[in-house]
Amino acid sequence: MKKTFACALMIQLFFGCKKDTINVSDIYPTDNVGNQVGSFPNDTQWQAQTYSADEMALFQSMDTANLTGTTVPTISHHYYAYPNPFTNLFNIPIIASQPFNGAFVMKFVVVDKHMKPVHKGSVRLQFNNNTGVSVQIAGNFGAGNYRVYFTYSAEGHEHFFKTWGNIQKID
Numbered sequence: 001m002k003k004t005f006a007c008a009l010m011i012q013l014f015f016g017c018k019k020d021t022i023n024v025s026d027i028y029p030t031d032n033v034g035n036q037v038g039s040f041p042n043d044t045q046w047q048a049q050t051y052s053a054d055e056m057a058l059f060q061s062m063d064t065a066n067l068t069g070t071t072v073p074t075i076s077h078h079y080y081a082y083p084n085p086f087t088n089l090f091n092i093p094i095i096a097s098q099p100f101n102g103a104f105v106m107k108f109v110v111v112d113k114h115m116k117p118v119h120k121g122s123v124r125l126q127f128n129n130n131t132g133v134s135v136q137i138a139g140n141f142g143a144g145n146y147r148v149y150f151t152y153s154a155e156g157h158e159h160f161f162k163t164w165g166n167i168q169k170i171d
Contacts, residue, residue, distance in 0.1 A: 021113045024145040027084050027166045034082035034093065045165040046080050051149070056159070058109040058117060058149055063158070065105050065122045070154040073100040073127065075161055081148065085168035086139055092150070093134045100127040106135055107159075108150040110167070118146065139169045 026041035076097030081090045094106070103126045110119040118141040125133050137148070145168050151159040 020115065022111075022115060022147060024113045024147050024166045027145070027168050028080040030080050030082040030084045032083045034079055034091070036080075046163055049162050049164060051151075051159075051162050054115065055149060055164075058111065058115075058120075059107050059151060059159070062107045062109075062120065062122050065107060065153065066124075067105055067153055067155040067158075070104045070124070071102040072154045072157050072160055073102065073104060074098065075152070076131075081165055081167050085170045087170055089136050089138050090167055091134045091136050092148075093132060094125065094152075095132045096127060097131075099129045099131055101129045102127060104152050104154045106150055106152055108135075108137060108148055110137070110141065110146050110148045112144070112146055118142075141169065143169050143171045 026043065026045075028040045028045060029037045031037050074097040076095050079093045079095065081092050084090060092106075092108075103124055105122055105124050107122040108120065109117050111117050119137070119139075121137070123135055125135065127133060145166060147164055147166050149164045150162075152161040153159055
């Protein structure tokens with residue numbers, strides 16, 4: 001009876017923990033200026049996404065970011081994190097479809113494969129009649145594979161754009 005109970009408990013723990021993981025193994029490899037290096041996986045990373053309730057909950061603590069005076073640009077294209085893999089920091093370029101004069105807020109959360117946040121923050125992005133900016137995010141967490149979730153918000157338009165991508169930090 002004890003062996004049966006122990007086996008059942010082990011199976012439950014194994015499958016219970018496994019379902020709480022996400023696949024962070026596939027990255028879009030890029031060099032120091034954002035050029036593709038090698039093959040990209042065939043998936044939907046770095047494209048507009050719809051987030052689950054669990055994914056949206058990652059941003060709950062940042063929903064107090066000041067959005068006063070921000071407006072919604074038209075995002076034309078989103079490029080991949082670079083460099084990826086990285087050692088100290090990675091960049092996320094953001095491109096508007098036309099020159100934009102205004103600001104919006106980017107909120108980001110880096111999670112491990114168990115969806116546990118390891119780094120989060122928000123940054124107000126100012127466009128001065130230009131079409132692009134790049135956000136640098138410090139890799140102040142250990143080496144390994146992670147996923148960065150991020151959203152763009154503006155006054156009256158919380159999380160108007162959402163996406164994610166896998167990143168890899170190396171020593």
